[in-house]
Amino acid sequence: MMPGIDHHASDAALIRLVDEEPVRDEQLAAHVATCAACTQRMDEARRRSHAVASFLSAADEPYDAARFRATRDALRVRQVAARRWWKRPAWQAAAGVALFTGLAAASPVRSWVARQIDRLTTPSVIIPDTAATAPTVLTVPIPPVAGIGLPLPASAEVAVSIDDARGPVSIRLRLTDEPALSVRGVGGAANAEFQTRVGAIGIRGANGGELQIDVPRAARSFVLRVGGVTYAVKEGLRIRVLMASVDTVGAELLLSINP
Amino acid sequence: MDDVTRIFDEHHPSLFRYLVRFCGDADVAADAAQEAFVRLIERRPTQGTERTWLFKVATNVVLEQARTATRRARLLDAGDPRAPMGDAPPDPFEQVAAAERRTAVNEALQLLSDKERTALLMREEGFAHREIAEAVGTTTASVGTLLARALERLARRIPVDPEERARKVQ
Numbered sequence: 132m133m134p135g136i137d138h139h140a141s142d143a144a145l146i147r148l149v150d151e152e153p154v155r156d157e158q159l160a161a162h163v164a165t166c167a168a169c170t171q172r173m174d175e176a177r178r179r180s181h182a183v184a185s186f187l188s189a190a191d192e193p194y195d196a197a198r199f200r201a202t203r204d205a206l207r208v209r210q211v212a213a214r215r216w217w218k219r220p221a222w223q224a225a226a227g228v229a230l231f232t233g234l235a236a237a238s239p240v241r242s243w244v245a246r247q248i249d250r251l252t253t254p255s256v257i258i259p260d261t262a263a264t265a266p267t268v269l270t271v272p273i274p275p276v277a278g279i280g281l282p283l284p285a286s287a288e289v290a291v292s293i294d295d296a297r298g299p300v301s302i303r304l305r306l307t308d309e310p311a312l313s314v315r316g317v318g319g320a321a322n323a324e325f326q327t328r329v330g331a332i333g334i335r336g337a338n339g340g341e342l343q344i345d346v347p348r349a350a351r352s353f354v355l356r357v358g359g360v361t362y363a364v365k366e367g368l369r370i371r372v373l374m375a376s377v378d379t380v381g382a383e384l385l386l387s388i389n390p
Numbered sequence: 391m392d393d394v395t396r397i398f399d400e401h402h403p404s405l406f407r408y409l410v411r412f413c414g415d416a417d418v419a420a421d422a423a424q425e426a427f428v429r430l431i432e433r434r435p436t437q438g439t440e441r442t443w444l445f446k447v448a449t450n451v452v453l454e455q456a457r458t459a460t461r462r463a464r465l466l467d468a469g470d471p472r473a474p475m476g477d478a479p480p481d482p483f484e485q486v487a488a489a490e491r492r493t494a495v496n497e498a499l500q501l502l503s504d505k506e507r508t509a510l511l512m513r514e515e516g517f518a519h520r521e522i523a524e525a526v527g528t529t530t531a532s533v534g535t536l537l538a539r540a541l542e543r544l545a546r547r548i549p550v551d552p553e554e555r556a557r558k559v560q
Contacts, residue, residue: 142539142542143535145538146537182545183510183541187511206394206428210431
């Protein structure tokens with residue numbers, strides 16, 4: 132044993148040396164290099180490490196990149212969407228209004244600012260009126276929009292659950308060829324809390340408005356639950372609605388919930 | 391190439407292999423890996439490397455799922471092992487042998503604690519002890535202890551090669 136060291140290296144210290152981790156105890160490292168017992172134990176730790184690596188890799192199958200191509204593509208689409216939402220004009224307008232409001236809060240021209248904000252937040256659509264000389268101006272407020280997407284999991288089983296709705300909410304269900312389940316909240320539903328779990332999207336606290344749910348045709352199963360109650364399920368290439376008060380608009384289904 | 395595409399190509403094969411070994415179920419592994427990438431897009435880590443973050447998040451996803459009784463039963467069921475990756479080998483004898491190897495590995499890994507298993511399998515993917523410590527939520531010094539214990543337990547379960555046994559006897 133080296134002078135100054137009165138013990139052999141621990142198993143943990145030997146593993147650190149085998150893994151070539153930064154040496155924290157130079158004296159101990161020097162001891163292991165010259166101590167026959169420690170060197171033998173370190174060789175044994177190295178052999179054990181190789182044996183475990185071989186044991187584990189013997190059960191591995193080759194990575195099948197084709198299997199995950201759809202996941203990779205769906206993630207790319209989702210990333211683009213995630214980058215874009217804040218670039219949308221409605222969000223930019225809202226951000227501008229919020230900034231303007233904040234700056235104007237202490238201003239002596241508050242009433243003038245308030246009038247300008249009213250004008251900005253209710254964009255106008257001008258419809259030509261042939262009968263009159265002056266155009267008729269209709270104000271069409273742009274509802275807020277928010278949403279979330281979820282690439283199909285390996286099991287291809289997906290679900291959407293809606294909880295704690297705070298007002299009447301319309302639900303628009305549609306089958307699509309997209310590889311991802313997606314939910315978009317419009318109006319009061321845009322303020323809901325959107326969350327993803329494996330194979331599921333949860334929406335909490337929708338306050339009126341509309342939830343637009345796009346269900347991939349490729350999904351093996353889909354379940355829509357509202358407050359824990361199953362409202363709709365996917366059967367083959369159809370969506371079966373289990374609740375009343377349903378309208379059909381083309382290829383879409385329109386449900387309504389009223390908490 | 392997009393960020394996520396590059397990160398996916400770089401880390402998904404390793405993450406998926408790690409998760410298949412960790413939970414013994416290719417479907418659970420695929421879902422957890424996907425969920426980790428979805429969370430990466432939504433909340434990019436501000437500290438540490440993306441790779442460590444992905445492994446940590448995916449491990450937590452698997453553990454969360456495993457906490458439900460049905461999923462736990464599925465994870466621990468070694469009686470009907472599923473092919474972890476790719477298509478099954480066409481040779482029926484090789485298929486049986488591969489299934490036996492997977493069962494042996496799954497059974498051996500299930501003997502380890504979650505932390506030991508995470509540390510050992512992350513080490514196999516080339517992580518440094520500092521990164522393993524970050525993912526497991528422990529100190530770098532403790533990682534050596536976790537690894538030594540895991541290797542020792544696992545080594546006991548490895549079938550001894552007849553040639554190796556003969557060499558030891560000599």
